[in-house]
Amino acid sequence: MRSSASATATRPTVVQFFITCLLDHLYPDIAEACVTVLERAGVRVEVPPGQTCCGQPAFNGGFLAEARQMARHFLAVFAETTGPIVTPSGSCASMVVHHYPGLFAGEPAHQARAEAVARRIREFGQFLVEDLELRYVGGRPGRYTYHPGCHLSRELGVRGCAETLLAGIPGAELRPLPEAEACCGFGGLFAVKLPTVSAAMMQRKLENIAASGAETCVVCDASCMTHLNGGLVRQGRAPMVRHLAEILAEVGP
């Protein structure tokens, strides 16, 4: 963790936005919401052209050659840019931070680039709270609960940022989520390869969300959101899991 003094001293003014493949093709409005919030927070947003996918689906499936291919592409897109790379996914951020350097073991040039890029990666909520030291950037009052994604909280060790921004909304109530840190059951290809187990985990998460009494469950990963809302839709219920960026973008301060 960096000290707040150094964060203030180097308050970023320009960020590179990594959309993620999921937001780009499934949820362009959430990507738009990210830009809205970041601009509202006073930073200029650049979207490096040619960006696609960080390669996590291949990496987690054990397809290292394909993962390396995509990681090289990611580095080509982002390595020459400057400033923090902000991404609205704890999982994709963790992929770059934790697994890119290892992917290029034995390729010192790529590895050094990977490490340099990894140091610049910030998850969306983390960037707002840790780098910009914000407590409130917008959002409507309401009853919220928060599901911490596993890769964001456990792998990146980013905890409390989304909660801070939600609790900062005037009139918002942040309800505790029972068994909050239990995995929702998405797990990438796991959700397709072992659908019954994945669905059992999902069901437990949906029950806990209902038990929280919240109107909206907020997440920092579109993957968890797709999985949980997908379950609700399948069961004939209304989707109520939303990405943090959407919540914050709704109304400005």
Add this chain to the structure above:
Amino acid sequence: MSGFEQRAAQALHDVGLQQALRRTMDHFVNGRLRAIAALPHGEALRDHARVIRANTLARLDEHWLTFERNAQANGSRVHWARDAAEACDLVVAIARERGVRRIVKSKSMLSEEIALNKALEAGGLEVLETDLGEYIVQLSRDHPSHIVAPIVHKRLEDVAALFHEHLGTPPTADIPTLTAAARAALRRSFLQADMGITGANFAVAETGSIVLVTNEGNGRFVTTTPRIHVALVGIERVVPTLAEVGTLLQLLAASATGQPLSTYTTFITGPRRHPDEDGPEEVHIILVDNGRTQALAGDLAEILYCIRCGACLNVCPVYRNVGGHAYGAVYPGPIGIVVNPALDGLGPWHELPQASSLCGACTEACPVRIDIPRMLLRLRAASVEQGYAAGWLRWGLRLYAWAAVHPRLFRLGGWLAARAQRLLPGKRNGWNLWLPGPLAGWTATRGFPPLAGESFSARWQRRRGRRP
């Protein structure tokens, strides 16, 4: 459908199992959290324990020679077994040479790993499990489903029915009645046995002692009443000094059962000596490799840090939902996913690394912070390399990766998929309720959201001119 998936689906529909798991798993998890928090410098202790394990395994050969020398000086006999068959043969031979007929055992996962009971029975020996859980496993001809709590898959009512059948207790007996019945049945066998068999939680090099941890006291009975004691010790169990064992024992008890120390922690340093009034005449310590040396030399060596507390099973959302039998292996749960292939090779276990959502709860709970997800990813990569990946996945990802490094194709692909989804049957508020082929796994329990007609990057590019 894979074997794991089939067994998992059965487990999810097994009402009794689901009740049993829901009743007990939280108890373990909360107990561990309380006990670790109560340890002075609990987190630093975990770091220290990890260093102890790493340093010990780095010089395993030296520690075992020290152990052997000291154990022999205490009067214990030390044997080495390369694999399961050698270990079983050794125990059977020791029993036969000494006219043993009846054997009592305390709980040992290593004995499960080498299938010792089968070998003993084939050798005409009578063997009785004396850990209450293992006794129940033996009575019901079952297998342990957890490395610390072997019958976590059974409910009280299941055990009552079993005891009613075998021990004549009332069919709705309560726990005190059941344990009293087991105690009476076991006591007779303890007094008649010629040989006691145990595992070992640790082996202390500097004293030549083995350390046994139990909560029922059966371990002490097994190692003091019969005239011969045989201890099976996995070669990763050695600890150089008593001081280091102290650290590991605290973490083991806290992580396994939420205790500051297990009820019975027994140090066994050789057979009966003058003027001891009890204890066995002979102590045999069998050091079992069975794949461990090979694991130590490979990139899964870290899994040998494991002190078998079971905390990773208790927190794993997959294990908590499907229980231990779904894994189809002696060692279930996150530790099993790695340790079974580490010991036996990936071949028989190539499905196991898929049984994880990579949530990392295991590593967070592990007292020695083993990075299980990282090793699991290595196993998945090995599984792809060795050709176990499904064809649709291999080709699908190859195509996806190729498109991903050609951004225009990637965008075109997204656009085409958005058009194509209109042709899919089964929609609800725009969500797809049916996807073709292997993706049907997704839509069996979830809808899939509509793909955007225009991606965000396309939108951004179109409007870039108008942005400041």
